[in-house]
Amino acid sequence: MRLGSRRSPMALSQSGDVARLLTERTGRRVEIVGVTTLGDVSREQLTQIGGTGVFVSALRESLLRGEVDFAVHSLKDLPTGAAEGITLAAVPPRDDPRDALVAREGAKLADLPAGARIGTGSPRRAAQLALLRSDVTAVPIRGNANTRLAKVRDGELDAVVLAYAGLARIGHTDLVSEIFEPEDMVPAPGQGALAVECRTDDTELAELLATIDHPATRAAVTAERSLLAALEAGCSAPVGGYATGVAGTERLHLSGVVLGVRATSFQPGVLDVGPAAGRMVVRERGEADAADAIRLGYELAARMLALGAADLMRGENSDRNDAHD
Numbered sequence: 204m205r206l207g208s209r210r211s212p213m214a215l216s217q218s219g220d221v222a223r224l225l226t227e228r229t230g231r232r233v234e235i236v237g238v239t240t241l242g243d244v245s246r247e248q249l250t251q252i253g254g255t256g257v258f259v260s261a262l263r264e265s266l267l268r269g270e271v272d273f274a275v276h277s278l279k280d281l282p283t284g285a286a287e288g289i290t291l292a293a294v295p296p297r298d299d300p301r302d303a304l305v306a307r308e309g310a311k312l313a314d315l316p317a318g319a320r321i322g323t324g325s326p327r328r329a330a331q332l333a334l335l336r337s338d339v340t341a342v343p344i345r346g347n348a349n350t351r352l353a354k355v356r357d358g359e360l361d362a363v364v365l366a367y368a369g370l371a372r373i374g375h376t377d378l379v380s381e382i383f384e385p386e387d388m389v390p391a392p393g394q395g396a397l398a399v400e401c402r403t404d405d406t407e408l409a410e411l412l413a414t415i416d417h418p419a420t421r422a423a424v425t426a427e428r429s430l431l432a433a434l435e436a437g438c439s440a441p442v443g444g445y446a447t448g449v450a451g452t453e454r455l456h457l458s459g460v461v462l463g464v465r466a467t468s469f470q471p472g473v474l475d476v477g478p479a480a481g482r483m484v485v486r487e488r489g490e491a492d493a494a495d496a497i498r499l500g501y502e503l504a505a506r507m508l509a510l511g512a513a514d515l516m517r518g519e520n521s522d523r524n525d526a527h528d
């Protein structure tokens with residue numbers, strides 16, 4: 204079976220994990236085929252070359268042309284809309300969904316100097332950093348995780364924020380100085396999870412791939428992406444969304460956050476101030492049966508929009524435009 208993967212170290216590592224898991228479960232041999240995507244070659248700001256999906260479309264085209272049998276993506280990078288002729292055949296067990304800080308000498312966010320420069324291309328991370336420490340500056344950066352880590356090592360930046368799961372996949376959790384709890388920095392919808400896609404008409408393969416599906420992860424990311432899709436339709440502010448199963452039940456808990464760009468000038472500790480005009484953060488939580496994951500996401504979005512999420516900002520909204528991994 205030919206597995207289509209992006210060529211970054213992170214992508215090849217996660218594709219290798221999926222290949223091993225599949226071989227374990229099905230006894231079938233998997234060959235990894237590297238595919239170069241527009242997101243990997245373009246020097247333009249990702250937002251200028253079409254935003255979401257730049258990492259994903261080349262793999263999907265290669266799938267539809269029959270050059271590969273299935274593809275593995277970071278689930279966080281998938282656009283929320285369905286793709287014609289393509290099925291999400293499996294969502295394997297999720298890795299750590301949290302964001303992590305990498306700074307020299309193990310410095311945590313609180314230890315960084317006043318006015319520290321922290322690299323991230325994600326408005327979601329930039330705004331939440333500002334809420335945690337209003338004096339730091341988020342510096343937009345591009346390039347894959349290794350390139351970003353080098354900017355900290357070389358002193359060009361005081362720190363970077365990256366997904367812990369991505370750092371684990373490239374073998375660099377040793378560089379992590381702080382892991383942000385989801386309450387302090389709500390992860391991007393789908394962060395830490397993988398998507399395994401095949402052609403919709405390839406039902407035999409879809410059945411094989413389903414052996415590595417993890418229903419609890421699928422339910423959680425379904426709720427997160429439903430929240431994101433409904434918010435994307437109503438506003439274009441940075442969005443965090445994170446769902447977990449409620450222990451011992453078939454219930455799902457979902458937290459959402461929408462941030463204003465002016466969160467950078469907002470004071471920490473003044474977050475949940477109600478639906479007052481001009482506030483920079485809308486946070487909501489909800490719970491439902493896991494079977495109702497889609498509805499849980501859009502109902503939470505509706506409440507957030509009613510609380511003013513749509514007014515928070517216009518512009519760039521997603522992690523999917525960030526990092527070449």
Ligand SMILES: NCc1[nH]cc(CCC(=O)O)c1CC(=O)O
Nearest residue numbers: 277365366369394395396525526
């Ligand atoms: N948009 C890039 C991207 N897509 C997935 C990951 C990390 C791994 C993951 O979330 O599964 C990253 C890099 C990052 O956010 O640090």
